[in-house]
Amino acid sequence: MKKIIAFMTFVALNALPASAEILWSADPNVSEKVSDYFKRLDDGNYPQDYCVVKGDEKGVTPSSVEVVDDETQGKVWKINKPINRKRGEFARFEGEVNSLSPKEGDDIYIAWNWKIDTQDGAQIDKEITVFQWKSASPHDQNYPLNMEYDGDLTLNAFGPDYEGRKNQFARRSVLWRKAVPQNEWVSLVVRIKVDKDDFGGLVEFWFNGEKQPLDNLKSKLYRVKLSDDKMTVFHRTNDGRFVYPKWGAYNKKSCQYNVNAYFHNMRVGTSLASVIAN
Structure with missing residues (x-):
């Protein structure tokens, strides 16, 4: 927390x-x-x-x-997802008052402060999805990026499958883990340059105010491209009809x-x- 405050103070003292x-x-x-919102x-x-089983x-x-x-x-937002419920997520930053619809070529920085716990004090030890950079179907990636949590927080990239034959998780590359x-x-801050070309988009990531090196830490069928200093990922970040964020808790393991x-x-x-100012 001290690192966050110090970093924000430094930026606040410098004119934008x-x-x-x-x-x-x-x-x-x-x-x-x-x-x-x-x-x-x-x-x-x-x-x-x-x-x-299908249905509620x-x-x-x-x-x-x-x-x-x-x-x-x-004041903070609190999402609760009960046991035997698969999903509880904010979807898309397209509110009635404050709205944003990402499009090809946009270069944006998405920031949020986050914590997670369980209502009954149970430890989360199975990977649940806590953030998605989601694509609207029909799509080739489903979600070009996501974050998952099982005690470790991971940032993950998912490669495209243009022929519809490759398993989603075989196309995952774990970029960062902590x-x-x-x-x-x-x-958390994620920079995304929105681009549909293979390796045309950019991804950068800051944790507690510090920019993080990224890598293909765990991958099978897909690997992102990296800058020489490993601070920037080159990846397809636009997919389907449009892309949008989701925050919360999701997937079968949840x-x-x-x-x-x-x-x-x-x-x-x-x-x-x-x-990060203010």
């Missing part, structure tokens, strides 16, 4: 360049209405989102979101957990300085 701009933010201090909350309450699980409430007071961050305790706030995911200082900007 004229081009630096906040394009989107979701501040519960301004409004606690989800639809003001997001397209929707995907609560897992529909037939294709099943954990055991009997007696299982849908995932939910509320604003709560955190002792260090103030142990993150439950119930501990961390700061079904066994009653997960809480917390979000603060969610914003998108045109530069690193714009999203």
Whole structure:
């Protein structure tokens, strides 16, 4: 946390360049209405989102979101995804008041403070998806990027499958991994240059204010290209009809957990300085 504060203070003391701009933010201090900032909350309450059998699980409430007071961050978003519910996610930064629709050629910095825990204190030790850079079908990647958590937080790239024959997870390359305790706030920034060409897009990543080296740490059928210093990934970051973010808890492995995911200082900007200031 000290590193985060020091880094933010440094940036705040330096004037932002004229081009630096906040394009989107979701501040519960301004409004606690989800639809003001997001397209929707995907609560897992529909037939294709099943954990055991198709259709809603009997007696299982849908995932939910509320604003709560955190002792260090103030007002924060809290998503709860119950056991036997597959999904609880904010979907798309296309709200009724504050809206952004990424398009080919955009170069954006997506930032948020995040922590995760479970309602019953259980340890999360199976990989659950906590962030998706998702593509609208029909698509060749499904999600070009995601983050998963099992006690370690990972940033992952998924290569395209133009012929529809290769398994999704065989096309995953783990770019970064770090142990993150439950119930501990961390700061995340992902730079994405949106591009449909193979290896035409850019990805960069900051954890707790420090830019992270990236690599093909674990891969099978797909490997990203890397800059010489390994600080920049070259990867296809645009797919399908359009791309958009999702934050929360998702996938079959998440079904066994009653997960809480917390979000603060969610914003998108045109530069690193714009999203970490204030």
